[in-house]
Amino acid sequence: MPPYDARGEANRAKRHRAVLIGVEHYEGARNDLPAVATNLRLMREALTAEHTGMLGPDDLVEVPPDGDRAATVDPLRVRAALTAAREEVDGLLVVYFAGHGIVRPDGSDLNLMFTDSRVTRDRHHPFVDTLSWRDDIMPELRYARADWVVVILDCCFAGNALWAFSPAAGQNFALLTAAEPGVEIPPGDPGTGTEFTAALHRLLTTGQGEPVTFTRIVTGIRRAMAPYKAVDGHPWIPDERRHGDDVVLALAAGPEPPRQPPEDSARKGPTGRWLRPRVPALPHRLLPVLVRRMTRTTALVLAAAAVLAAGGTWYLLGGSGDVVCASPLELRVLTDPDLKPTVQKAADAYPRRDAHGCRTVGINVYDAKATDAVSALRSSSLWQEPPAVCPASGTCPRPQRDVGAQPDVWIPAAGSAWQRATAAGAAGGPGGGEASASTGRNVVELERLGSVAYTPMVLGVPDTLLQAQSLQTDDPLSDIVTGLQAVQEVEILRPDPEVTEAALLATDALYATSADGHASTVEQGMAEALRPMPSTARDLMCALADGTHNELEDRAAVLVPEQTLAQFNLSAGEAGRPACATEALAHRVAHYPSDVPMLDLPFVRVTWDGADRDTAAREAAVDDFYEWLTTDRNAQKCFTDDGFRGVDGGDPAPPGDDSVLRAEDNTTAVRERIPTTGPDADASASLNDTLSRYRGALGPGRVLYLLDNSTSVADKRLWDGIGGAKDLVARSMGSLGTRDSYGVWTAAVAPEKPVTQLVKLRPHGRADVRKAVADAGTAAFHARIGAGLGAALAALRDDPAVVEQPRLLVLVTDGEDFDGVGQKEQAELVTDARRAPPVRIVTVSLQDGACASGRFGDRLAAASGGRCLDPGDDIAAELAAEVAKAGTGDAE
Structure with a gap:
């Protein structure tokens, strides 16, 4: 499939936009970044250049507006710009950010910082007035109407965004980061901008012979940044993720600038690579003026160089004569x-270079998940012929999206x-x-x-x-x-x-x-x-x-x-x-x-x-x-x-x-x-x-809640309200998805019944289950904890077709009716908890005592590899984390 072209006939009438965000001034402990203003100018020029740019001046939204360098940039204004773009753009959407980035101590949750952003000592909410890539920006852009979304991050720790890159199924989305995860980058020069954005500008405005696509940008930007070092001497390697085929970011600009032959050691760069000399492009209207001021010989040399450039070849005016280099053969290496x-x-x-110092073979290395690479090569025709219709599972194999270009070497x-x-x-x-x-x-x-x-x-x-x-x-x-x-x-x-x-x-x-x-x-x-x-x-x-x-x-x-x-x-x-x-x-x-x-x-x-x-x-x-x-x-x-x-x-x-x-x-x-x-x-x-087996072991899961809904729970005010049994269960369901099977049973029943099935064990929509839980009442019976546990364990195991599947039983009780489970029945249930297939049991005791060492809740947890939570724990957070181990909702 050819790369998406916003200026192509099929897409020309669509709405395209670039949201350019640059934060130059910071309050508090963060240093100002005067190079950001130049960065915004460079991106504005690159995206709207007359011959190469994909967008018009009216397609740009800048935060802050052009010319207002002293403006305060706040996250609400940025969020509003992204929301508007998400709803209004149906063609190409480009989002660019330059400023400070910060992450948590474990490297997670990249946050983009704005003028008044600050860091607190609250380990749960350490950042104020920032936007989280994981929780704010990615969810906003995941549901954009645009045909293609391209995000470019020029900030410290930009690569950490790759860990939370989660486009919607079938969405075309590309992310380019200034460096790899965990790497901080220099602030840049106010006159020329940051090294990353300056290199990006050159790539977008000097593409040779063919359009500049995202994949070409990735190769070019890594090559351009290779001579530089990030903070603390780290190698400076831009990184990327792509979900989709490819997208054009700039049209071809004409002939490529000259390459320097290896004989000229005076131009050798700091890492031993040969650097290409910068030759500024001359506007056509100036050429006659310059030629009139030159000698006849000089004019003839320029004319010859122009002829070579028009023929699509490389040229170089060297000290000992002209060297003409053809474009090297490209090998694509998947690893x-x-x-x-x-x-x-x-x-x-x-x-590999020829006698004139011209590279004869260029090698483009890229990687993909091992399982994606194997699947793509087993179904290799899908590189050229992706399926027109997705199967019932909703998963469409698309090697161009999941792996990349067709490899020559693996x-x-x-x-x-x-x-x-x-x-x-x-x-x-x-x-x-x-x-x-x-x-x-x-x-x-x-x-x-x-x-x-x-x-x-x-x-x-x-x-x-x-x-x-x-x-x-x-x-x-x-x-x-x-x-x-x-x-x-x-x-x-x-x-x-x-x-x-x-x-x-x-x-x-x-x-x-x-x-x-x-x-x-x-x-x-x-x-x-x-x-x-x-x-x-x-x-x-x-x-x-x-x-x-x-x-x-x-x-x-x-x-x-x-x-x-x-x-x-x-x-x-x-x-x-x-x-x-x-x-x-x-x-x-x-x-x-x-x-x-x-x-x-x-x-x-x-x-x-x-x-x-x-x-x-x-x-x-x-x-x-x-x-x-x-x-x-x-x-x-x-x-x-x-x-x-x-x-x-x-x-x-x-x-x-x-x-x-x-x-x-x-x-x-x-x-x-x-x-x-x-x-x-x-x-x-x-x-x-x-x-x-691995895929089965990670879900979809089977989760069954067994609630003690006896009157004693209500009498102790542990049934309704914040932190009550029903609230804890409803909140923990956030980690359950549409492919998980889950149900809610109550244990306060007449002696002839083991449980009441408030919600049957099967896949559900969360809203319906939460409403059923919210409407549930207590019953004027003792909770039959032992009978309920036995029935729940049997129900969770009653699925012989899927052996490797997460199974979780959540028992929520005030602990009073534990005393009704005799020692013999406790021993039988602990033995049952050890049986295969495994079912993890998480007991939530709303009062102290049930989780003490040697007590029934503690023994169930030890036998099943589960947990016993009581008021000494952060029950809401810990229960949600336990349910997340069995559910797939967070992954969806």
Whole structure:
């Protein structure tokens, strides 16, 4: 599908708009940002430029208005501008922000700051007069009528917005951030603007030969920012998320400015890259005047350069003569999120230039969730032919949106991903043939050429915990975990298996460690320890290092690639240590499970049916890039510097002297020689089953509320009002979605009945259930707690079709009728609570006593892995958090 073009014939009549927000002046402790005024001017020029701009001057809304630099910018005014744009724009909507950004201590909840914004000591509401990206801006734009929404954030911690990027299903939405998560950026120069926006202006106004799309902007802005450093010396890498195909942000401007050949060492930049000299564009009306003042020879040189430019070629007026460079062949390399930083570094180092110093191959590296990449390559025709109608599930597979452009090369983390993508009998694999319209058909050949590097999966255990050296290698994960847990409390963590192949391989082995064999037991335990689960191994280690999970960090054993563990083991100041690493993170020793396959980073050539343009040149470029990655010392160093093991005759090479694995911090943490763990056999069926179990374990859930509605609850004023039983239940339902099954039963019934079904256990709309709860009354009977618990447990388990599903029983009582449950019945119910499939029981006691150690509520919680909450807890918040572990409403 071609990129969306607001100036195209089909969209020209629609309403387009840009909301430009710039906050220059701040009250209180925040410094002013005088570069913001220049930023707004640059964006105004770029978006409305006569030949390249996508918008007209009347399409701009500026806060504050142009020329009013001293104006106070308040969040209400910005919110009003966004609301108006959400309702009125049906074409292209661009939102740009320049100013201060701030996040919570754990890196969550990016807030955009305005003139009177301030920070308080209230840990629940630390920011005043700000706008939360997660709670204010993203929800506002998620329901915009616009065909395309593009947001650009030029502020500190802009990348943290990526964690709460949640467009509506089917919405075209792109987010470009000035830097990666956790990175602060310099304030910029008042005369030229911030480095990020200045580079963005150049890209939007000097696009060469073809329109400037969002994907081209991403590649260009990363290249432009590579020579710069962010605050504290961090690499300055803009980041992005895109939900949709692509969108044009500027039209072509004509010939591209000259490139500098490598022979001219005087122009070499601070990072060793060749910088392109700035050649200002000359207005056509000035050329005759300038030519009249030049010599005949100079005029002829300019004329020759103009001819070359008109022909679409690169040109350069060098000291020894003119050099003409053709546009390089572009290779698109798709990789796993765990590998992206290293593969990008290798691609940037790829040295292919011709005798004149012109680059012959350009490499564009991008990543996608491992599951999305596999699904897209199995249904490869959907890249060109997305389904016209979504299936009943409402989920439309769209590779351009979920993955990106059609790749020429795929470097997944492990051969298991390649096995799943080429599995026989599936679209996208040998023998797949035709498939349904929703799954697509096979239009690619995936040729595995070999591995570019290796790294084994390890269980990283803090060296402060007791661990048996005999379990460091050659034992299955279950034995290692059992040995650790036998002598101390240990939490096993791994990243989201939807996102990286490493986490999926780890999860496959991890489910075998569950005592009851259920994935839901493993996943709910992890969710209780750390929620939401970080996306990548690096994100997981960063979360443990940020200082807000100190107690968890001390007992967390992490399933991550060896190279990630090795990097985070490095001491402060050591080259290669991640920017987010802190002294709060313990040094970890690697255990090598025998049943978790090694990551072998296969290089896969992707050949598309009918893609005949430049076929021979493209094949040669792919071969050359592979050969360089696997044999060139500088290429391999890109991987070994990041803790990977190099390639030695197709096998993992022992770490060299300059490897991170040989650093002093890792000499006792990692093993130099390790066994190769495959996968030699086809692992696709096992991993597909694991993925299915994982998805089932995280919802939709089954939640049943059992309410004590006896008259004693009403007499104690615990039934109605704020903080009463009905209010607590209604408020906790905010985490339940339309796909969850939930019900409300009452336990004060006549002796011949176990319960009254106030709301049946099935999917509902929340409003109807809340009304039923609000209208519920008490009954003149004792609450039959024992009978109600037994019936509720049976009902929650009465769904044999879905074994891996979160199940939660919430008992709300004043505690008085607990005394009516005899010791024998209590013992039977505690035994029932341990049965499979697991049901977590959360007891809410509205009076003290029921949750004391050894009491019935405490025993139910211990047996089921649940909780017992009493007035000593923040019941409303804690109950909502427990329901969120089973419900999918927050995810919707």
